[in-house]
Amino acid sequence: MSKTHRLDLLNNSISYFKEAVSYAQQDTAETNQWKFAILHVVQAMELAFKERLRRVHPVFIYESVDKPDKTVSLRAAITRLRNPMIGNLTISDADKTKIEKAFDLRSELTHFEFNHSHEHIELKFAEIFSFMIFFYRSQLDLQTADFIDEGQHNSVIQLVKTRQELLERAKEHIAGRDEIIWICPECSENTFIVSEQQCCFCHRKEEIVDCPTCGTENFEHDLIDISDAFDWAVDEGRVSVQNFGMEEVCCPDCVAETRGKIEDIRRSQYDEDMAMEEYYYRKGK
Structure with missing residues (x-):
């Protein structure tokens, strides 16, 4: 892996992060401003993850070892970073969920119409911003001044404080x-x-x-939809289904048991059918 490529990953990440901060610190309710803030901060995070993987071994930034022409997705990067045999990083399930939600939001903002309020996007930005502050420091050995100046930091950190205040108010609302x-x-x-x-x-x-x-x-x-366990048939354009007395969905705790019941019923019906065929076969002899 060339030095140029290494610098591109890290410097591009920092560049996107600074651009995200420039949008966020404008203190506006304009949704487009927050749209660009979240787009840039998630891009900065994705590049930073790849840089961290590169430091383990350059091959880990690629989707496939056999085809080093496409880099990993953000979700794949998280999986590798959390893998004890690769990144061995402690990224909590809560942080993983927040990261994936922000990634999904970026995809939605990029590829679909969106109807999120600026408050919602601001909260997502605050989550990723606070995560990236510590990721840059602890995982990429950067000083704060390397990726954000003091004035910007003090301005944007208010978002994190605001989020905490909102969370405390919500918990007060619930308490009692x-x-x-x-x-x-x-x-x-x-x-x-x-x-x-x-x-x-x-x-x-x-x-x-x-x-x-x-x-x-x-x-x-x-x-969870378990209808794939049913017996489906198509006859002259008509679809029929044998659901074995079960609903099409159930909760995660019931999936294994319900699928087991369906299989037991299917096996029992098969045994009965075989027994009847044997009965009529012997009766006809």
């Missing part, structure tokens, strides 16, 4: 209430009020539904 509180799948904070079906911190709304199998409450998106 006789409510069931879950971890929000959007902001990863323990601030989702089940009865209201909404997070009181990031304001994500999601329907809470009962698992058809065990009856426990779940986020709707957590229910």
Whole structure:
């Protein structure tokens, strides 16, 4: 790996980070400003991850060892960095979730129409900004002045402080209430009020539904489609399905048991069919 390539990864990461900060510090409610801030900070993070992998071994920045023409995706980079045999970095599940949410948001902002408020994008920026401050320092051996000047740092750090203040207010709102509180799948904070079906911190709304199998409450998106275990048939354009008395979805805890029941029923029906065929065969002889 050439020195030029090494400098490109690191310097490009810092360049994107500084550009992200320049958008964020403008202190505006203009959504486009925050759109560019999140786009640039996520790009800075992706390049920084690749630089950290390069320092383990240059080959790890590529998607495939056999085809060193495409670098790894951000998700693959996280996996390699957390792998004890490669990066051996401690990136918590909570941080991993926040990083992936920011990555998904960047993809949405880039490729699709989006309807997120600037407050929502600002929160995501604050999460990645605070993560990157420590990643640059601890994993890439940089001083703060190497990637952000003092004035910018003091300006943008207010976002992190604001986020913490908002989180504290949300937790105060929850405290003392006789409510069931879950971890929000959007902001990863323990601030989702089940009865209201909404997070009181990031304001994500999601329907809470009962698992058809065990009856426990779940986020709707957590229910898993198990219809691939059913017997499907197409006859003259008509689709028929044998669902063995099961619903198409169930919660993660019920998946293995439900699939096992379906297989048991299928096996029992097969045995009965074989027994009947044997019966009629003997009866006809």
